[in-house]
Amino acid sequence: MKKVKWSDREELLRNELKLVRKQACLNQSELALKLDKPQSFVSKYESGERQLKILELEQVCLACNTTAHDFLKAFSEHQSP
Numbered sequence: 001m002k003k004v005k006w007s008d009r010e011e012l013l014r015n016e017l018k019l020v021r022k023q024a025c026l027n028q029s030e031l032a033l034k035l036d037k038p039q040s041f042v043s044k045y046e047s048g049e050r051q052l053k054i055l056e057l058e059q060v061c062l063a064c065n066t067t068a069h070d071f072l073k074a075f076s077e078h079q080s081p
Helices: 006-023 028-035 039-047 054-063 068-077
Strands: none
């Protein structure tokens, strides 16, 4: 099995989070409003300045009309072999 750097996986996760937001036709401010959080909350996890807890990830997914299960499945499918 190929060794993968954590930073590579973190970047992939951030990209997947941005993608799911955009697929839901939401900008950062709109998503933040649905989450009852400031826009900086979304900006910070998308830029890597903060990490999401699993329950926060679930809330983000639900706000973007998907499930954490489906999100993580897509994330794992987009990883490099």
